[in-house]
Amino acid sequence: MRKLKILITYYSGTGNTEKIAYAIKESITGHDVDLFPVKQVDSTILSSYDIVFLGSGIYGFAINRKITSLIKKTLDLPSKFVYFYTHESSNPWPDAFKSIRGILEKNNCEVLGEFECCGENLKATEEQRQAAMKNLPPEKKKEMNEHYKMVKGRPNDEDLENAKKFAQLIIKKL
Ligand SMILES: Cc1cc2nc3c(=O)[nH]c(=O)nc-3n(C[C@H](O)[C@H](O)[C@H](O)COP(=O)(O)O)c2cc1C
Structure with a gap:
């Protein structure tokens, strides 16, 4: 297989998605992999990947708008994309990348896969969490408390391993 040129770029406010980005980079061997936060990426470099x-x-x-605006600004888009995202809710966001879906479709870009996992909202304080639950019925409150416990410290080692396996599978299938 020829050596591929791969770019991993991301927006991460509190470091959760960045952890996934680094895990993906670590898992891909035998190819040229660059990793840059989105603010460091100039739209003209994308087509070289x-x-x-x-x-x-x-x-x-939704995803951060810097990702959307990078894609909107890019005149010559590469043909293959992979998405990854972290979220605190119990459910994934299948429409997370919908702000760029139309552009990629119009340019016949292929989305090879999507990885998602939970990421603790490190900006939310315990007080804010309790206040948000204050008026909920006891059952719902219990459910949310359990969810917060489940999300604490994530992405964890298992999430990072899953991200690595996901990326390896994507590359293997090419
Ligand atoms: C301002 C703000 C808004 C958020 N909105 C959502 C949301 O709509 N749905 C969700 O599942 N998580 C939401 N979260 C949680 C983050 O998606 C989650 O913690 C994610 O892992 C953060 O990734 P990062 O550390 O890479 O920024 C929000 C977090 C912040 C700070």
Whole structure:
């Protein structure tokens, strides 16, 4: 297999998605892999890559707009993309990258896969969490407390291992 040129770029406000980005980089061997936070990426470099991994946390139900604007600004898009994102909710966000879906479709870009996992919201204080649950019925409160416990410290080692396996599978399939 020829050596691929791969870019991993991401927005990460509190470091969760960045951990996934580094795990993905670590798992890909035998190819040229660059990793840059999205603010360091100039849109003109994208076309020099065979595959671009795009990552973000979920903020207000969507990926960060710096990712969207990078794709909007890029005149010559690479043909293959992979998405990864972290979120605090119990459910994944299948529409997380919908802000760029149309552009990629119009340019016949292929999305090879999508990785998601939970990431603790490190900006939320215990007081804010309790206040958000204050008026909930006891059952719902219990459910949310359990969810917060489950999300604490994530992405954890298992999430990072899963991200590595995911990336290896994507590359193997090419
Ligand atoms: C301002 C803000 C808004 C958020 N909105 C959502 C949301 O809509 N849905 C969700 O599941 N998580 C939400 N979260 C949680 C983050 O998606 C989650 O903690 C993610 O792992 C953060 O990634 P990062 O550390 O790479 O920034 C939000 C976090 C912040 C700080």
